[in-house]
Amino acid sequence: MNNNILCIGAGYVGGPTMAMIAYKCHDINVTIVDINQERIDAWNSDELPIYEPGLEEVVKSRRNKNLFFSTDIEQGIIDNDIIFVSVNTPTKTFGHGAGYAADLQYWEKCARHIREVANSDKIVIEKSTLPVRTAAAMARILEHGSKNTVFTVLSNPEFLAEGTAIDDLQNPDRVLIGGSQTEQGKFAIEKLAAIYGRWVDDEKILRTNLWSSELSKLTANAFLAQRVSSINSISALCEKTEADVSEVAHAIGADKRIGSKFLKASIGFGGSCFKKDILNLVYICETYGLTECADYWRQVVIMNEYQESRFVARMLKAMFNTIAGKKIAILGFAFKADTGDTRESPAIKVCKELLQENAIITISDPQALKSAKRDLADVENLENIVFEADPYKATEGAHAIALLTDWRNYKELDFKKIYETMEKPAFFFDGRNHIDSDMLYDIGFNVYTIGQTEKTHI
Ligand code: UDX
Ligand code: ADP
Numbered sequence: 163m164n165n166n167i168l169c170i171g172a173g174y175v176g177g178p179t180m181a182m183i184a185y186k187c188h189d190i191n192v193t194i195v196d197i198n199q200e201r202i203d204a205w206n207s208d209e210l211p212i213y214e215p216g217l218e219e220v221v222k223s224r225r226n227k228n229l230f231f232s233t234d235i236e237q238g239i240i241d242n243d244i245i246f247v248s249v250n251t252p253t254k255t256f257g258h259g260a261g262y263a264a265d266l267q268y269w270e271k272c273a274r275h276i277r278e279v280a281n282s283d284k285i286v287i288e289k290s291t292l293p294v295r296t297a298a299a300m301a302r303i304l305e306h307g308s309k310n311t312v313f314t315v316l317s318n319p320e321f322l323a324e325g326t327a328i329d330d331l332q333n334p335d336r337v338l339i340g341g342s343q344t345e346q347g348k349f350a351i352e353k354l355a356a357i358y359g360r361w362v363d364d365e366k367i368l369r370t371n372l373w374s375s376e377l378s379k380l381t382a383n384a385f386l387a388q389r390v391s392s393i394n395s396i397s398a399l400c401e402k403t404e405a406d407v408s409e410v411a412h413a414i415g416a417d418k419r420i421g422s423k424f425l426k427a428s429i430g431f432g433g434s435c436f437k438k439d440i441l442n443l444v445y446i447c448e449t450y451g452l453t454e455c456a457d458y459w460r461q462v463v464i465m466n467e468y469q470e471s472r473f474v475a476r477m478l479k480a481m482f483n484t485i486a487g488k489k490i491a492i493l494g495f496a497f498k499a500d501t502g503d504t505r506e507s508p509a510i511k512v513c514k515e516l517l518q519e520n521a522i523i524t525i526s527d528p529q530a531l532k533s534a535k536r537d538l539a540d541v542e543n544l545e546n547i548v549f550e551a552d553p554y555k556a557t558e559g560a561h562a563i564a565l566l567t568d569w570r571n572y573k574e575l576d577f578k579k580i581y582e583t584m585e586k587p588a589f590f591f592d593g594r595n596h597i598d599s600d601m602l603y604d605i606g607f608n609v610y611t612i613g614q615t616e617k618t619h620i
Contacts, residue, residue, distance in 0.1 A: 318337070429470060492556075
């Protein structure tokens with residue numbers, strides 16, 4: 163068995179993770195394959211298909227040395243004995259479990275492809291987020307081949323967050339490797355652990371059984387999302403009671419047992435993982451008849467949707483119950499700062515609801531305008547949307563600004579200059595509590611932040 167690595171799926175997870183392995187292990191050849199030719203061409207070009215701070219340096223330093231991008235999936239399977247599977251597993255949109263269960267069609271095609279092409283023993287590593295017990299299903303598919311090749315399936319979930327992926331990969335809190343507790347399984351676990359062991363301390367490499375590993379990934383994301391929904395539920399209460407959610411978050415976070423992370427009230431969580439993983443968890447609980455557990459986790463998603471709608475309702479009420487024909491500037495469309503990714507971004511729902519009210523919206527974002535255009539391509543009144551990279555132009559003549567992504571450069575904007583070009587009274591709805599609200603109020607804005615009393619001149 164050779165040490166060369168193949169990764170099937172050149173996306174947000176596969177790309178950065180494999181680039182980091184190549185960067186840390188110069189003696190291991192790492193090949194990333196994808197069915198999407200355009201994506202592979204982009205990985206081989208000067209403009210990488212995803213924006214991630216620090217990624218470009220890592221890719222460029224190893225590309226065509228021990229890091230290769232290709233569409234030749236079959237050759238990849240033949241040449242490499244360690245195969246990561248990192249294809250997309252969106253939520254099902256059809257049939258049984260629609261809206262909840264993971265759509266495993268890409269992943270299953272991949273397993274069958276490996277089985278058909280492989281002519282030597284392989285370790286197959288599940289990297290995509292998958293429902294619990296998928297690894298076992300994968301093992302069953304692989305074992306039903308006619309050849310004598312031995313496949314060992316591992317689960318090695320990824321915990322990187324977008325925007326900090328490179329740092330998360332270099333200094334992970336933990337690396338999780340799940341495998342069957344047989345000799346063969348343990349051998350494969352140690353082989354993978356040895357690769358991470360080149361730069362991660364052994365005590366941070368956690369070895370578990372397959373299902374614990376798969377379930378830990380879903381649970382970690384569910385717990386993180388639950389914290390955001392919890393603080394967001396309190397933000398609604400703060401707006402009614404004149405408590406300040408940032409003070410409450412600070413006070414509770416000072417308790418070491420609670421901790422200060424993931425307590426920032428916001429317009430809501432987005433991203434490709436949180437909602438999908440919770441819905442997966444809900445579906446699994448329901449499958450096992452655990453209705454109360456399913457309902458408990460479903461509520462985290464319901465709270466998130468409420469937070470997004472509540473934001474628009476507050477805008478509408480503040481602007482005299484009508485925004486028809488008014489121009490609203492959207493600052494930030496990505497689901498968080500430092501990424502061009504807009505999957506499940508709260509901005510999508512906010513923009514759609516504003517358009518339903520017949521507002522004219524101008525969307526600005528430093529990285530995500532291309533994705534924003536795709537996300538909103540199916541709206542009815544497309545003519546009411548303008549995409550504008552320059553935040554000064556985007557806000558010119560606007561009645562209101564809705565800040566939806568906490569991009570650092572927004573803090574440096576000249577809001578006095580912006581205010582002067584806007585219609586009056588000018589409104590500022592900060593969905594991230596990102597800009598100093600006293601400063602905005604002093605300039606003349608009517609300021610609405612999350613979980614705080616509004617500051618108005620009218
Ligand atoms: C998440 C997990 O953090 C990561 O470990 C997992 O592998 C993938 O899913 P990611 O989706 O990239 O990563 O983003 P994350 O930083 O977790 O933020 C998710 C969403 O929650 C964002 O929309 C963010 O703005 C929001 N958020 C986060 C808050 O609203 N408040 C907070 O306090 C923290
Ligand atoms: P993630 O955020 O989980 O990395 P992405 O959607 O960014 O998800 O990436 C998944 C990638 O997997 C896509 O580029 C897609 O083209 C690729 N893919 C899906 N199915 C296959 C397959 N059968 N073989 C190779 N690549 C695939």
